[in-house]
Amino acid sequence: MVLSFLVLISSYGKLAAQSNSDSIQTPEVIKESTVILNTEKERFNYKRLIIPGAFIGYGIASLTVKDLKRLNFSTRDEINEHRPDHIKLDSYTQFAPAALVYGLNAVGVEGKHNFRDRTIIYGTSMLITSAITIPLKHIVKEERPDQSNNLSFPSGHTAIAFASAQFMFREYKDTNFLLGISGYSLAVFTGIYRMLNDKHWVGDVVAGAGFGILSTELAYWLYPKINTMLGGKNKNTATMVMPYYQDKSIGIGLVKTF
DSSP states (O other): OHHHHHHHHHHHHHHHHHHHHHSOOOOEEEETTEEEEOOTTOOOOGGGGHHHHHHHHHHHHTTTOHHHHHHHHHHHHHHHHHOOOOOSTHHHHTTHHHHHHHHHHHTTOOOSSOHHHHHHHHHHHHHHHHHHHHHHHHHHOOOOTTOSOSOOSSOHHHHHHHHHHHHHHHHHTTTOHHHHHTHHHHHHHHHHHHHHTTSOOHHHHHHHHHHHHHHHHHHHHHHHHHHHHTTOTTOOOEEEEEEEEETTEEEEEEEEEO
């Protein structure tokens, strides 16, 4: 299961890279030591929905299809036979790819957008991720493997992890493809440990990955419109409010750029 998961992720990276090469190249403008590509005329490429759509479809099917439900239980039983130690690293690795983007830019490894623009994009991605996963948890009401509550589907940690990994991929795919896809390893780690910690079924994790990738793709598509609403690129400040959900806690985060 993990192997096929990794193969799909690798295929997604190649597909996105190929679709990008088919698009019209636009002039580059250097600003604040960061490469910024003109995204105003960028069209939404529906090929980018294939992999997240497949992940989401699998996750939804796992709620009702008997064979997939059996896979959920057999995977959990296999994990419990080995009695893995429960660790909390997945609560941190979900944000690691995004943190790497900021860290790499800070040391001079340029990405696609400057600080202000990528913060708006990532904030939008987190907003969309939360807007999808939090209501679904309360609508579906799937019981967690450890029976702690009925908020298992989809995996919020995995959704954030793959939204962050997709953010890293989109920022670096044009300049350093291998660096761009490296964030997926941290996202896969997060998803696997959600299962090892007995918090999610396989279907929850796969669906979370799909929702996370989809959220970031929507954020990049919406960015030109949001940027216009915030006053365009001539504005030096912007504010983003993001809902936050983790470990039964709901809050609101504020991001302000200068």
